[in-house]
Amino acid sequence: MRSEATPSFTIAAVLFSLLLLVADVSAAGLSNPLAADEAPTHGAPLLVDGLPPLMCGEVLCERPFRLLDRGDRASAEPDRWWLAYGPDLDWNGMDDRLQRVLDGQESISPTAIEGPDGRKTVAIVVDYAWAPNEGEVNRLVATLDAHGWVGEAGGAWFQVMNSIDSVVVDKVPVSALLDVYHLPGVVVVEMQNVMVPFNGVASEAARAMPSDVYSASAYERGYTGEGVVIAVLDTGVDNEHRALNDFDDIDDEPDSDPTSYNDQKWVAGFDATSTASNPDGTVDPDDGQGHGTHVAATALGTGGSQRVHTGTGMGAFLVDIKVLTDSGGMNL
Numbered sequence: 001m002r003s004e005a006t007p008s009f010t011i012a013a014v015l016f017s018l019l020l021l022v023a024d025v026s027a028a029g030l031s032n033p034l035a036a037d038e039a040p041t042h043g044a045p046l047l048v049d050g051l052p053p054l055m056c057g058e059v060l061c062e063r064p065f066r067l068l069d070r071g072d073r074a075s076a077e078p079d080r081w082w083l084a085y086g087p088d089l090d091w092n093g094m095d096d097r098l099q100r101v102l103d104g105q106e107s108i109s110p111t112a113i114e115g116p117d118g119r120k121t122v123a124i125v126v127d128y129a130w131a132p133n134e135g136e137v138n139r140l141v142a143t144l145d146a147h148g149w150v151g152e153a154g155g156a157w158f159q160v161m162n163s164i165d166s167v168v169v170d171k172v173p174v175s176a177l178l179d180v181y182h183l184p185g186v187v188v189v190e191m192q193n194v195m196v197p198f199n200g201v202a203s204e205a206a207r208a209m210p211s212d213v214y215s216a217s218a219y220e221r222g223y224t225g226e227g228v229v230i231a232v233l234d235t236g237v238d239n240e241h242r243a244l245n246d247f248d249d250i251d252d253e254p255d256s257d258p259t260s261y262n263d264q265k266w267v268a269g270f271d272a273t274s275t276a277s278n279p280d281g282t283v284d285p286d287d288g289q290g291h292g293t294h295v296a297a298t299a300l301g302t303g304g305s306q307r308v309h310t311g312t313g314m315g316a317f318l319v320d321i322k323v324l325t326d327s328g329g330m331n332l
Contacts, residue, residue, distance in 0.1 A: 041065055046090045052103035054094050056178065063092045066129075066187050073130035075165050082127060082187040094181055097191040098122065101174060108194055110290055111157070111327075115173035116148030122177070123157075123170035123192035128185045131165050136185055140167060143183060147176035155288075157327045168192070170327075199298055199309040208312040218312070225313025229267055230299050234292030236285035236322035239266045241293060243301035243309065244318065250305070258284045265300065269320035273330070281319075288326030296320070 042062035047053055054061040066082060087095050094102075101107055107120040115121045126140060137160055145151065149172060152158050156171040170192065172180070181189050204211035208218045218224075239245055240254040246261040258266035268281030277283050287293045296311075300318060303310035324330060 041067075046092065048089045048096075051090060051096055052099055054090070054092055054099050054102070061092065061178075063090070066093055068129040068185070068187065070130050075130040076163055077165050082129075085188050085190075087190070088188065093186070093188050094177075095124075095189060095191045098124070098177060098189060101191075102177060107174070109170060109192065110194065111170045113150070113171055115171075115175070117173050117175040119174045121171045121173055124168075124172050124177075124180070125188075125190040125192060126167045126169065126180055126183075126186055127188040127190060128165045128167075129187045130185065132160065132167060132185065136183070137167060139183060140169075140180065143179050144169070144172060144176055147173040147179070149173060149176065152327070155325070155327045197294070197298075199301060199303065199311055202298065203310050203312055206312060209310055223313075225300055225311075225316035228313060228316040229319060230296075230313065230316045231319035231321055232292055232296045232299065233321045233323045234287075234295050235289040235324045235326060235328065236271070236287035236292045237269075237296040237318065237320040238287045238293045239284065239296070239318055239320060241297070241301075242304040243297050243311070244293070247302060247315065249302055249307075256284075265302075265316075265318045267317045267319050269322075271322045273322055273325050285320055285322035287322070289324075289328060291328070292320075292322070292324070 042064050045053060045060040045063050056062075067080070070079060082093065083091075085095075087097060089096055090099075101122055107122045109121065109123040111123055112120040128136065132140070141151075141158075150156050154171070157169060159168045161168060177189060180186065203209040204213070204217075207214045207216070210217045210220055237244065239258050240256055242249060242252055242254065244265055245254065245258070246252050246265060247263045252261060255261070258264055258269075266284065269284045270279060270281060271277035271283050271285040273285075277285075296318060297309070299311050300313050300316040301309065301311035302314045
């Protein structure tokens with residue numbers, strides 16, 4: 001989540017930010033001791049070329065110093081780690097990528113839906129200076145709800161983390177970002193990273209498919225998955241995808257009926273997240289999240305007619321069992 005900037009670039013950004021902090025402190029007269037309630041908590045905005053500034057209404061947002069005193073609050077992370085968060089070049093606590101979204105760029109979250117503000121929602125990580133308590137979590141939820149957040153009942157992901165002092169949440173209306181940003185104790189609002197894995201690299205790196213780097217791949221030894229049946233237990237599989245619907249990838253226009261192909265990969269399916277799913281294997285679950293489809297493609301995808309992004313066992317059949325909801329949870 002916090003490893004996108006290169007070390008040298010991050011160090012440079014942090015040093016530059018610290019210099020600005022010293023300038024702010026000096027300008028505010030903090031070279032002399034002041035009472036805690038007299039110490040300023042905000043400074044002038046830092047403008048970065050090519051980055052839209054963070055706007056609070058019609059004016060530039062003040063830049064918070066974020067030098068919060070944890071006191072006796074429990075925490076899982078080093079103090080003030082947020083002062084070196086890479087994707088925050090203007091050092092204000094709002095992920096630069098989210099600033100671009102606030103400026104009008106469309107959300108790239110894979111789970112985005114249209115929010116009440118008419119814009120695609122974002123997936124974020126809300127970082128606190130300490131482990132958020134129940135009151136702070138409830139206040140975050142209330143803030144989201146005030147902007148029409150669909151909530152967990154609407155399929156949103158909301159999880160209070162234990163290993164980091166954060167709350168992970170998606171389907172967040174863009175209009176809610178600044179209110180979340182200004183919540184007490186919040187030090188960074190991150191955009192959830194979007195990972196785009198490529199099977200064309202993974203299958204060769206795993207020595208499943210031939211490559212110019214490794215010899216004696218499994219494919220070259222005759223292990224193609226032919227005759228094998230793989231059951232994928234995940235968020236479901238959209239097996240109408242060209243890499244998953246049949247074997248020869250000829251005349252294979254995507255069809256929601258998995259039995260419409262003369263050499264179909266799909267064998268059977270079951271939706272364990274639904275009480276109405278037929279247990280005879282005739283159900284073909286949909287994947288509203290994308291993870292199960294990716295897993296299936298990694299295991300047995302043909303890569304489409306180009307045969308580039310192939311799975312490990314492209315000759316295998318598919319059994320599609322949906323055990324996770326589209327938000328990644330389980331219905332027990």
